Every structure is written in C-alpha cells, then in structure tokens.
Amino acid sequence: MMNHVTVIGSGFAGLSAATFLAKEGFDVSIYEKNESPGGRARKFEHNGFVFDMGPSWYWMPDVFEKYFNLFGKTTSDYYQLKRLDPSYRVYFGKDDYTDIPAGIEALCTLFESLEKGSSNHLLKFLDEGKYKYDVGINNLVYKPGLSLSELVDFTLIKGMLKLHVFQSMSCYVRKFFKDDRIIKLLEFPVLFLGAAPQKTPALYSLMNYADMALGTWYPMGGMYKIIEGMVTLAQELRVKFHFNSSVTGIDISSGRAKGLNIANQYVETDYIIAGADYHHVEQQLLPKTFRKYADDYWQKRVLAPSSLIFYLGINKKVKNLLHHNLFFDEDFERHASEIYEKPQWPTAPQFYVSCPSKTDLTVAPDGCENLFILIPVAPDLQDREEIREQYFDIVINRLERLTGESIKAHIIYKRTYAHNDFISDYNAFKGNAYGLANTLLQTANLKPSIFNKNVGNLFYTGQLTVPGPGVPPSLISGQVAAKALIDKHRKKAKHERPV
Numbered sequence: 001m002m003n004h005v006t007v008i009g010s011g012f013a014g015l016s017a018a019t020f021l022a023k024e025g026f027d028v029s030i031y032e033k034n035e036s037p038g039g040r041a042r043k044f045e046h047n048g049f050v051f052d053m054g055p056s057w058y059w060m061p062d063v064f065e066k067y068f069n070l071f072g073k074t075t076s077d078y079y080q081l082k083r084l085d086p087s088y089r090v091y092f093g094k095d096d097y098t099d100i101p102a103g104i105e106a107l108c109t110l111f112e113s114l115e116k117g118s119s120n121h122l123l124k125f126l127d128e129g130k131y132k133y134d135v136g137i138n139n140l141v142y143k144p145g146l147s148l149s150e151l152v153d154f155t156l157i158k159g160m161l162k163l164h165v166f167q168s169m170s171c172y173v174r175k176f177f178k179d180d181r182i183i184k185l186l187e188f189p190v191l192f193l194g195a196a197p198q199k200t201p202a203l204y205s206l207m208n209y210a211d212m213a214l215g216t217w218y219p220m221g222g223m224y225k226i227i228e229g230m231v232t233l234a235q236e237l238r239v240k241f242h243f244n245s246s247v248t249g250i251d252i253s254s255g256r257a258k259g260l261n262i263a264n265q266y267v268e269t270d271y272i273i274a275g276a277d278y279h280h281v282e283q284q285l286l287p288k289t290f291r292k293y294a295d296d297y298w299q300k301r302v303l304a305p306s307s308l309i310f311y312l313g314i315n316k317k318v319k320n321l322l323h324h325n326l327f328f329d330e331d332f333e334r335h336a337s338e339i340y341e342k343p344q345w346p347t348a349p350q351f352y353v354s355c356p357s358k359t360d361l362t363v364a365p366d367g368c369e370n371l372f373i374l375i376p377v378a379p380d381l382q383d384r385e386e387i388r389e390q391y392f393d394i395v396i397n398r399l400e401r402l403t404g405e406s407i408k409a410h411i412i413y414k415r416t417y418a419h420n421d422f423i424s425d426y427n428a429f430k431g432n433a434y435g436l437a438n439t440l441l442q443t444a445n446l447k448p449s450i451f452n453k454n455v456g457n458l459f460y461t462g463q464l465t466v467p468g469p470g471v472p473p474s475l476i477s478g479q480v481a482a483k484a485l486i487d488k489h490r491k492k493a494k495h496e497r498p499v
Contacts, residue, residue: 011039014275016478078229088324129209172202304434313413435463
C-alpha cells in the first residue's frame, strides 16, 4: 500500500515537493485554497490582458533546468525561454537612464563609462560571485538546516572567508566601486528580495553573478508557464489536485498528524508537507501544545518586504520602457530604512515596472501594453484603499515625468494588490510578499526548521524556511523538504522491518 502525502499549497515549493515525492512512489494530493495553482505565481486575465500576479524575473536558469532534468525532462518540454538584451533599464532621473546589457564584455564597457577603471573591478567582483554561486546554489541551499553538522563541510569551511558571510553587501560593494549608480545597481536585488544591504551578508553577491553572468530570461507566455509545466509534470506523476480547498485544522494524535480538516471533509494522511505560509500553519492549524515556536519568536523575525502592486492595461504602445525597468531617482537608503529600520509607508519610493508586452505580444491586445508596477514596502502596514491610490498617483506622475510618456489617460484596466490581499489569498504573515529576510541571523540553520519534532510526520517548505525567498530557492526548498520526508520514511520502514 502506498503511503499518502498531503501537500498544503500549490506554489513553487509545494509543487516541487509533490513532484519529487510522487517520483519516489508516494501517493500525493495537493490541497489549494485558491481556485488555481501557483500561489503567488498565479495569473489572471482581463479582456486580452494576461497578468502574472507575482514573480516576473527569471534568473538562475540552471536551477529550473536542473529541476526538470531530475525527471528526465528539460524546460523546453514545457516552455520556451528568451534571453533579454538589454536585461533591464535603470532610471536615475529625467533623461538619465542606463540600459544593462547582456554579456560580460558589454557590461565591462558600460561600467567603464560610469567609473574609469571599474571594468577590472567588475571582473573580480563577478569572479567572487561565481564562487559564491557555485558553493551556495549547488551546495549550501540544498542543506535541510536540521543540524549544525551540515555546515561541517570541508568545501564550506575552506571557503568560508571567500563567502564573505560576515561582511555586509553594503560594505562589500563599496570596496569595489565608488560611483553611486553602480552601487545602486548592485544593491537592488537585496532591497527587492530580502533585506537592507547593510544587514545582508555579502554572500548574496551571488545574486549579482546570477543577474549579470547567467542573464535575465523570460518564458514566452509569462512566468505562469513554469507553473503550468510543473502542474503537467505533477499530473504525469499522478499527483491529485484539489482547488478551493482551504485547510482549517490538523488533527494530531500521539505526536503524529492523522488527518486534516478541509472545508467540510476530513482527509486522513501519512505525511504532510506544508507549503502554505509557515506561520499560519503552525499558529492557526496546529494545536498549541504541538507548535515548535511561540508567538514571540515569530514577532522577532525580520521579514522581507511586502509589495504594493498595480496591474495596468494601457491602450497604446509605450516607447520609453523596456521589459524590466527600475526607478532609482529617489533616495535609495531612505526607502530601505523605511522598509527595515523604521517601518512605514515610504516617503518617496523606489519602484519597478515590468512591461512583458515588449517581449511577448500574447499578453496584451494589439496596440496595447501590459504594465506591472511594484513598490517594495514594509510588511504589517495599515493597508487602505486611499493609501493605495495616493501611491498610485505618486508612481504614475513620476513614471510619466521620467519617461516623457502620457500613461494615466490611457489606462483601460487597473487592479491593485497589497498587504490585505496577501493575507486574504495566502494567509501571509503580516502581509509579507517575499518571506523571511536573508539576514545573518536568519541564514541556513537559523531559519524556521523544515521539521517539527513535536509532530513527527509534518514538514515545512517555502519562503519562510530554508533556503529562503525567491522562485529558484522555492523550487529547491520543495526538493529539500521532500528528501527529508523520504529519509525519515525509509528510517521508519527499516526500523519497523521484521528481523
């Protein structure tokens, strides 16, 4: 008889865990509270506009390829990739922008034009980033974080100083470069995806290597094509999907989860993989005596940002935008401080604009553009409609001024999304969008554990546990949680086998 695994949530981590477990012969069912798979990577459509709801950057293509290769597949079996060149545009002010080219040689030319002598520094910076990427993405992120002995690895110990774990990104970048535009360019991944540069270990310069050396890509049809591919793979492996099925409680007996309360039904299970919000599962679905962490533990966690997002349909073509656009025309450090140090709605926010219709004509009607505008903001803020509208006006006015384009008068569709929506749709702790910040004290074994020793058959995956926020880490997180479950199951079976 096959052992049954119940996966809560169908985001990247949940789908990843489900596929690996099904491949190993487990009977896997996914229960998803929303009407479609994907979690934060869902999509929606309106009158010919197709919007990816969350992730829009496709970095670390090797991680996606490696995932599908483990099933004898390739990414091209499910979607077609296009490398963007330029990778993205950065606006520093009116008529002051820089297009970031694809390819190291072109990047060296760009850096040299911004700061004389910086091209050689860039090559050294990226060489060190490659080492961190090779060690971090191919080794460290696959550790389950269950024991300090995992870190007693010759390669990790030998290269600890080269990983710059105890140096901040802010200090590290400034060792190489002086030009403010270059510094903003190199610090932006951690601002949008985790923590303030002053609090983020320089280990994460591996993100710059992923950006500049491995490139920025786009799956034609949108980021949701990855979800569709994973769902197809899961169905090929006989994973069963249940949508509009919100888990309301976990039944515990003798230190093991016996079943789940889902809507108006009770589902028995042998194992649970919780791909839903970790805090919600632990604090709301588990009886108090079986929780691993107290509420004050969670209140002390440093979260990555939430987001205020605007999905816009524009009834004309916009000339002065690329597919990806970053707007750094205001005080970068002040915005970071208003996310992490003194949480508040930002005074003058940095923001990001994705215009996928520049690359993909299928995501907007003829002659129209699809715009996705994101402002990173602190989690746990008061989210009201009038606040959203206030920031919409701020961003649109700046967008029009900086690009020299009329946009507001051409909006034919608009939807907003912020804290309250993250809570409603994903039970997101404090309305966070990206998970747990990658600070030194929240790295590897110091993150919330994938395993709850109080409930012997419950495992966690996703952005609030190892390895951290982002799409590639979520793919890896699912594999890590699945492997931990498989290892535990095999030990249990060996122990119970008759002599």
